[in-house]
Amino acid sequence: MIDEYGRGIDYIRISVTDRCNLRCVYCMPKEGVDFLPHSKILTYEEIIRLCKCFAALGIHKVKITGGEPLVRKDLPYLIKQIKEIPGIENVTITTNGILLVEQIEDLVNAGVDSMNISLDTLDREQFREVTRFDLLDKVVAGLKEALKYPDLTVKINCVPICQKNEEEAVLSMVALAKDTNVHVRFIELMPIGLGKELSGYTEDSIKNMIEQRYGKLTLYRKTLGNGPCSYYSLEGFQGKIGFISAMSHKFCDTCNRVRLTSDGCLKNCLQYSVGTDLKQRMEQGISDEELREVIQSSIMKKPKAHQFGEIEEPDNNEVSLEERRMSQIGG
Ligand code: SAM
Ligand code: SF4
Secondary structure, eight states, X not given: OBOTTSOBOOEEEEEOOXXXXXXXXXXXXXXXXXXXXXXXXXXXXXXXXXXXXXXXXXXXXXXXXXXXXXXXXXXXXXXXXXXXXXXXXXXXXXEOSTTHHHHHHHHHHHTOOEEEEEOOOSOHHHHHHHHSSSOHHHHHHHHHHHTTOTTSEEEEEEOOBTTTSOHHHHHHHHHHHHHSSOEEXXXXXXXXXXXXGSOBOOHHHHHHHHHXXXXXXXXXXXXXXXXSOEEEEOTTOSSOEEEEOTTTSOOGGGOOXXXXXXXXXXXXXXXXXXXXXXXXXHHTTOOHHHHHHHHHHHHHTOOSXXXXXXXXXXXXXTOOBOOSOHHHHTO
């Protein structure tokens, strides 16, 4: 569907849980995390019903996220059901990879098209510092397992953070794309939740580091995914290097996505807390036709752009800034 600013909205990120088996410093606090009770989380049946409505409205691509999506039981069942919905073309997943070795086969059999594995460093001590768990080996084993499936597109998401995973970490992540067909993407840290207390690296500074070590990055013009990542080739590398730079290269004018939080709130923009409670509507007995209308009118209110780094308070009194963590929204 087309929103008020003429943007085609065809992609939804669905968070299936606010729980996680890691505690990344930019995403979750070390302790004292309050999780939603199970009764507040969308059931698989509710998610499937909503996906049918999204598909009817022209949303063809679904990303399953969290929290950590693989901690939710029977995720392959959900993926299989979503894949079977007419109009859904593509179902992908974003995971920290900890549980991949055990689950990859079932996920692939369920029909997952592509997998983003979040991995910020290949240095064990840095990994422990960033995620607060000594589990690098599990993620690396999960990545290797994922690469055994030739039809599965595998991408790595890395958020470089000042004083945590800096230049050498970035360069060793890039090296992963040399001999394997894995795309390594660098995400600029966003000032959401705990991200407000840290500093990240800009796209330009990361490009500089990479070019000094590996040579010229050449823009890759073909489409490689559903989102705002711009990809580059490096000579002699199998995989591409990508940048998702919401801060330094704002992409709001082509933003094609909306988000569904694990408690059923349809959110149009990461920065604002405003959203439409679809779970409540379903519990009140709304019909499918009414549900589609609610979704459509909610998406029509998608803001023109985020204003991260530009404002402390929104200029519109009717909206407020998002207070929740990325793990609660579904990054
Ligand atoms: N647990 C899964 C994972 O880590 O891939 C899925 C959820 S996680 C919230 C999704 C993505 O958001 C991860 O790649 C993570 O690095 C990213 N992320 C979390 N907080 C962020 C922030 N403040 N700025 C930029 N990216 C962030
Ligand atoms: Fe968990 Fe993903 Fe957040 Fe890390 S980024 S704490 S893995 S939800």
